Amino acid sequence: MAASTPTGEPLPYLEITDEDYGRRAASEFTVDEVRSDTLILRGPCPRCRASLEIPVVTTIVHRGFFGRRLRRVEPPQPADQVEPMMCMCEDDHPNRPDRRYGCGAYWTVIIPARPS
Ligand SMILES: [Zn+2]
Ligand SMILES: [Zn+2]
Secondary structure (H helix, E strand, O other), X not given: OOOEOOOOOEOOOOOEOOHHHHHHHHXXXXXXXXXXXXXXXXXXXXXXXXXXXXEEEOOOOOOOOOOOOOOXXXXXXXXXXXXXXXXXXXXXXXXXXXXXXXXXXXXXXXXXXXXX
């Protein structure tokens, strides 16, 4: 499923970010915890709408999960984690440099220190 502009042309590769990308990603991405320190963020690229799966290693100790890991000590002031993300789709985007993936869009999301 290649993303396209309203005129049907494929979106050209463009390294670009937009405040809105982060906002849309924050509302559309789902978060799966695959390990205590690894999350998989899944959702559509805010620019080209390709579905993405982005693994993120968290520095955050989650509370509220039934963990058997007693070795972790209380972190001092857990802080929100700012996670830079970029589109990694394999769709066709004209002008993309060799060996690159994605449409060029990048953005950041905040992974909250505590599950809400
Ligand atoms: Zn994209
Ligand atoms: Zn794409």
